[in-house]
Amino acid sequence: MRILIVEDNDILAENLADALTESNYVADIVHDGESAFQQVKMVNYDLILLDILLPKLDGISLSQLLRQKGYQIPILIMTAKDTSADQIKGLDAGADDYLVKPFDLGVLLARIRALLRRETTKNVTLHWKDLSLNPNTYQVTYKNKPLYLTPKELAIVEYLLRNHERVIPRRDLLDNIWSFNDPPTEEAVKAHIKGIRRKLEQVGAPKDFIKTIHGIGYYLQP
Numbered sequence: 001m002r003i004l005i006v007e008d009n010d011i012l013a014e015n016l017a018d019a020l021t022e023s024n025y026v027a028d029i030v031h032d033g034e035s036a037f038q039q040v041k042m043v044n045y046d047l048i049l050l051d052i053l054l055p056k057l058d059g060i061s062l063s064q065l066l067r068q069k070g071y072q073i074p075i076l077i078m079t080a081k082d083t084s085a086d087q088i089k090g091l092d093a094g095a096d097d098y099l100v101k102p103f104d105l106g107v108l109l110a111r112i113r114a115l116l117r118r119e120t121t122k123n124v125t126l127h128w129k130d131l132s133l134n135p136n137t138y139q140v141t142y143k144n145k146p147l148y149l150t151p152k153e154l155a156i157v158e159y160l161l162r163n164h165e166r167v168i169p170r171r172d173l174l175d176n177i178w179s180f181n182d183p184p185t186e187e188a189v190k191a192h193i194k195g196i197r198r199k200l201e202q203v204g205a206p207k208d209f210i211k212t213i214h215g216i217g218y219y220l221q222p
Helices: 011-022 032-040 059-068 084-092 106-116 151-162 170-175 187-200
Strands: 002-006 026-030 047-050 076-079 097-100 126-128 132-133 139-142 145-147 210-213 217-220
Touching: 002 011, 002 032, 011 026, 011 106, 032 047, 032 059, 047 059, 047 106, 047 210, 047 217, 059 076, 059 084, 059 106, 076 084, 076 106, 084 097, 097 106, 126 139, 126 151, 132 151, 151 217, 170 187, 170 217
Parallel strands: 002 026, 002 047, 047 076, 076 097
Antiparallel strands: 126 132, 132 139, 139 145, 210 217
16 A cells, blocks of 8 residues: 655654555655645555645645545644644544654554555455455465565555456556655566565466566466
8 A cells, every 4th residue: 555655854754654664555755745736646545644834835735635626545644733723623624633743653553554444445355366365464375375475575466456357567566566765677576576476386376377468567367
């Protein structure tokens, strides 16, 4: 799942991105409200972590703008503004949750999981033939045998399962699995696919369970 961090404190933003990456999320960072709005128009995010005191467009105004434009992305405000009036203002502006800085990282991650659980259609266990993935526990199995995947491998398998009805171009994987702040090459995609295939073969899957269309991308065996 992809999360947008809207925070003008560089150190805090990077620390949050690192923590989210370790928890198997893809995290992008922007430092002002206007850039955040442009980013949301281009990318499908599952959640937004939003500071209030931002350059160009503050967090309250951004939240209101997103809701006015019809975006239903969960928004979690994280701010030093700690009065009841501030919290009411943030929630009335369209935020789904409000967390006062400084906060415990574990609490933030728990709040994120709670908000994402509300997206029930995204948290149903994914299946394709004998391959299964539980988005809540990140457990992957093939014929009930566990696959021990790296975070990036896990994200690729989830994306393939969610889009099993079509061919996935490598560009799609690059745009949806990796952060824009740390873009990889197409060779990185090939290396991760190779690793996933090897692990699938070790638990009994056919060699061509993930098929390649050369020069285009990948799809799951029909």
